[in-house]
Amino acid sequence: MHPVLETLNSRFPEAVLSVHEDQARSEISACVAADRIVDVARFLHDDPTTAFDHITDICSADYPDDAERFEVIYHLLSLPHHTRIRLKARVTEDDASIASVTGIWKGANFLEREVYDLMGIRFTGHPDLRRILMPEDYDEGYPLRKDFPTEGRGWRSRFEFLPNMDDKEGGPPHGEVPEAQRQVFSSDAGSVSSPYRKEELLLNMGPQHPSTHGVIRVVLALDGERIVKATPDLGYLHRGVEKLAEGLAYMQIIPHTDRLDYVCSMTNNYAYVRAVEKLLNIQIPERAQYIRTLVAEMQRIIGHLFWLGTQAMDIGAMTVFFWTFREREVLLDLFEKLCGARLTLNYYRFGGVDSDFTPDLVSRVNAFLDTFPDRVREYDELLKSNRIWLARTRNVAVISGDDAINFGLTGPVLRGSGVAYDVRKLEPYDAYDKVEWEVPIGKNGDTYDRYWVRMEEMRQSCRIIRQCLAQMPDGPLVADVPQVTPPSKQKVMRDMESLIHHFIIFTQGFKPPKGETYCATEAPKGELGFFLISDGSPRPYRMKIRSPSFVHMGAFDHMARGYLISDIITIFGTYDVVMGECDR
């Protein structure tokens, strides 16, 4: 048995109800009594032999037929020992509450709020338990519960500002704002007792704002221009992908993942496909492995270019934006050649990829790689030696390595603080352990370091792509797993059996074994994880997306306090958030 499980069993004989080790997927999990969860979690966090210092995710699952209906699932990661563990605790419907672990991991704050919002499990001792993705006045219940209809219960039709077709004279008064509502805005509303008022200025930044990177609202409490408190309000782009996925066959979900982080669709495909493959235990042919790695790194360059352009634009250097988009365009053209799409790519398949990386593409990628390092140097010249840029990024939004881990940050944001955690190195997948590359690490954890890390990652991605191109062997593109992968198009067009096979796969899907698995992939923004629970049917029983943007937003207030308004946009930029992924 895994030593961590042994420790748990011996230390908490009565609290740990059962342990499970999944040899095939090398995962360990433990069921814990709900009332002891904080003790177990604190032990796992504090004890040097376990040291689960990083909270990856908290999610929940609903089993309506069980006596203890809800399951709260904690994914923990130990950075010193490189182990992951899954803690599970059951709560009943009547008393759907469990103690909060925010005292142990600050990053649990947003994650628990999400569970509360979507599943209705209350976390006692949580500092700010409000809805997070759904509107605060949402009163239809908890969408991820199995008895909640996917289409909702008609809450949307109650919006006053939507025109009501049945009611001829209804709707809000046309044109002018009524006098009663106007009073609120006018300067003499409310009496002022003292001529010296001291209060913070509340500024609503967003949801429509030039630099919020999508629709997000941040309520800023300001003292002059200094930020006293920054409260992010998420959920403007919440589409309920997790709920939708429960009604779709595994294959039908791939296009939905395109729309999560729409800047880097490939990586989302990749993360999801890998999770399902882990569930199915499929081996990928070698050529497909290289193509996957290669394409993922191209996507990483695109993602970082997009980040660089927008961050520089926010800080005021608009030229960089156009220059980065020039290179991004070249790569998007390559994607178009590769799979026919530029943004929502839908390229990865279970067991491989959709289309081949042709010699023409190889030469075009090589041509791109020949010029790209010079381009990166060009961006650096505009920014790195610019004193204004240095002044705007150095010592801005500093987060220490310990804090970053405690908040569950991942990706360049974590590495900028000097923590060498990269899923590609720690749990190498596909061709990442067959090529040489390094993980760039910052020192101070400020915006400049994160900038440097990302610039360096672009260079490393170039290295990886070059080696992949050189080493790529010939071979099939998709694994030969007839239960999962459809036959090739030529066969389908030729013989009857293949056509039937194709038909069966696309109409009924495939049935993975019963089980659950968490699979992490290094996306440009951080660790993108998919947690799947399969009940043996062709549709996932529960799919949880661990999106880096969402977790990063949890540290927003911590990073923003004490800085100026101008720095808010720097912090937005340095996180590299994409709201499609954050709100899901």
Place this chain on the structure above:
Amino acid sequence: MFEVGVKIAVSLTQISIVMGVVLLTVMFLTLAERKVIGWMQDRMGPMEVGPYGILQPIADGLKLFFKEDIIPSGANKYLFTLAPIIALVAALVGFAVIPFGPNMRVDVFGVQVQPFVISDINIGILYILAFTSIGAYGIILGGWASNSKYSLLGGLRAAAQLISYELNVGLAIVGVLLLAGSLSLVKITEDQCCWIWNWFWLAVPRGGGVPIPQILAFVVFVISAVAETNRLPFDLPEAESELVAGFFTEYSGMRFAFFFLAEYANMILVSCIAAALFLGGWNAPAPFLQFHGSLEHLAWLSGIMWFAVKVYFFLFLFFWIRATLPRLRYDQLMRFGWKVMLPIALGNIVVTAIAAYFFPR
């Protein structure tokens, strides 16, 4: 009586010509800016309206003219209307004392007039400083009267920024005033005849002697001028990525156009001042570079041309800076103004004063 009538008629003609030229320049400056920055950023700039997009400013103007004029509820209506007018008037009034061409007198119906300057008053530069400061009121009032927090923050930033940088502009000029011994822009420019080293940025006296270069003051002036016109990297009052559009967030239609015109008119104005004070105004870099000999009577034309070249050089500089630099943060802007620019400007005054005392021109 007749004399007064002629004077008024001449002045009105001059005003209408200057205003016409300035507003036309503003129009095409918007296009030029987009084109120049476009080329710097590997793109074309506007291309749709007219050949190479040269009619774009007209389309923009029409669009703004026909836009709905919105006054936000809760805004102070009078100040909200007044603010853009103040801003624009203050920016345009300054052109009254700018000498666009050589100082010559023409006889019009027995009245002596100076054709290339509307009014050669002996406190010209002071007059401009006074009116640009009033222009700040337009911005501050606009920000305050909009009843929007973004506008308010933008207005406050503008107030702080204008005060700090107005000071540097004023102090940077003092060195030149010490050398020229006059506040009249015409006199100052005349003093810089005839070679490039006679201009006040190097300030070699005309008959030879000890130069008292004002190049530091020149740099301070240009940087402060960029800050005063709210251009990148000092465009904090309207920083679009932070404050949406700063003080004119709530403005639309013609009111917005007024602010826009004021900004560009201010750009031209400070370029004119910089050209007149430091780069010799209408003077050519060398005497043989203007019309001479048989074309002597057209010398004024080359004077105007040289003035325009210098002004456009500064305008190009504005665009160039905008395409290159990121935006400063508010506290950095203040620190830079008070702790870097101000000491330089003050030091320059002291050194110039001492030098001018020992080596009188």
